[in-house]
Amino acid sequence: MATATASIKRYITDREWIDANYDLLADRYDKQYIAVSDGRVVASAPSIAELKVELSNATLLMLEMPTVVYMTKDSDSFLL
Amino acid sequence: MVAAELRHKNDVSGVIDFLIDTGADYTTISVDAAQLLGLYDLQLSAGCPPSVRGIGGVVPLRYLPSSTLVFHGPEGQEPAIWQVGNLAVLYVDEAQRRNPTFRGTPSLLGRDFIQHCRLEINREDPMLFFGG
Numbered sequence: 001m002a003t004a005t006a007s008i009k010r011y012i013t014d015r016e017w018i019d020a021n022y023d024l025l026a027d028r029y030d031k032q033y034i035a036v037s038d039g040r041v042v043a044s045a046p047s048i049a050e051l052k053v054e055l056s057n058a059t060l061l062m063l064e065m066p067t068v069v070y071m072t073k074d075s076d077s078f079l080l
Numbered sequence: 081m082v083a084a085e086l087r088h089k090n091d092v093s094g095v096i097d098f099l100i101d102t103g104a105d106y107t108t109i110s111v112d113a114a115q116l117l118g119l120y121d122l123q124l125s126a127g128c129p130p131s132v133r134g135i136g137g138v139v140p141l142r143y144l145p146s147s148t149l150v151f152h153g154p155e156g157q158e159p160a161i162w163q164v165g166n167l168a169v170l171y172v173d174e175a176q177r178r179n180p181t182f183r184g185t186p187s188l189l190g191r192d193f194i195q196h197c198r199l200e201i202n203r204e205d206p207m208l209f210f211g212g
Contacts, residue, residue, distance in 0.1 A: 005159055008083050008152035011095040015083070031183075033112075047178055048115040065094050068116055070184035 007064065014039070014067035026073045035066035042066055082189060082208060084149040086117065086167070093117045096187050100199070100208065104190035107149075108132060108141070109169040111182040119144060119169055120177075127166050136181060142171040149193075151208075162193060 014036045018025060025034060025041070033051045035043040043058060043066070045051035051068065082100060086093045086109075094117045096109065106129070114120055124142035131140045147167035151160040172182070198209040 005152055007095055008085055008150070008159075011083050012152070015097070048112055049177070052116070065116075067095070068112075070112065072184060 010064065011067050015069070018067070018069050022071075026071045029071040030073045031071070033068055033070050035068050037064070037066040081186065082151065084151045084162075084189075087148040087150060088122070088144055089146050093119075098189040099186040100194065101188040101190055102194060104188045105192070106132065106168050106188075106190045107164065107193050108188050108190065109144070109167060110185050110187040111170050111172055111177055112185065113187050114169050114171075115177055120171075124169060124171065125166070127168075132168070132170075140171045141168045143167060144169055162196065 017039045018034075018036055029041070029044050032044045032046050033048060034041050035051060035055055043051055043054040045054050048068075055066070081097045083095055083097055085095050096113045096117070098107075109119065122144065124144055127141065127143040129141060131138050143166035145166055147164045149162045149164055149167075151162070153159055170182075172179075176182070200207045200209070
């Protein structure tokens with residue numbers, strides 16, 4: 001198991017990759033969750049439950065949980 | 081957004097993105113993050129407060145005991161560790177988990193965490209100093 005710091009570093013790296021490619025990813029995966037690992041999309045689905053099934057079926061052996069983000073082309077704003 | 085690793089007891093559960101929310105009384109785990117990390121499959125306990133009120137209405141809470149959040153700091157510095165204890169999780173039934181309202185809604189770092197911090201905001205490099 002990776003250390004906490006290594007896990008967060010990897011997560012931040014994946015988030016930065018998602019942010020850098022957000023428009024392309026949002027076009028392709030609008031209103032879907034994507035799972036990203038090492039700079040590539042390893043699964044996508046319209047719900048977390050379906051995404052987890054996709055990930056469990058993936059032939060790719062992943063030792064760490066991928067970074068998961070909900071993609072949308074809508075310009076959502078938060079009012080919390 | 082601030083990334084933190086949730087640790088539950090001795091198990092590393094995963095990394096969560098938090099939105100710093102000075103208007104939130106409590107730190108809460110979103111429906112997305114709870115599903116992703118399998119928290120709804122764990123033994124979550126009732127606690128106080130039993131629910132939170134937001135702009136979208138009232139959502140029940142359950143609590144993940146013995147929780148710790150680990151924040152990655154700048155290179156070369158030790159991570160900041162917040163021993164939360166009972167961590168609030170937005171608790172909705174399976175049907176509601178598919179409700180688009182919850183999709184993409186982040187987990188929140190509330191004032192129960194922020195009170196331990198010094199927050200410096202500027203456009204270039206916002207920083208959160210734990211214990212500062």
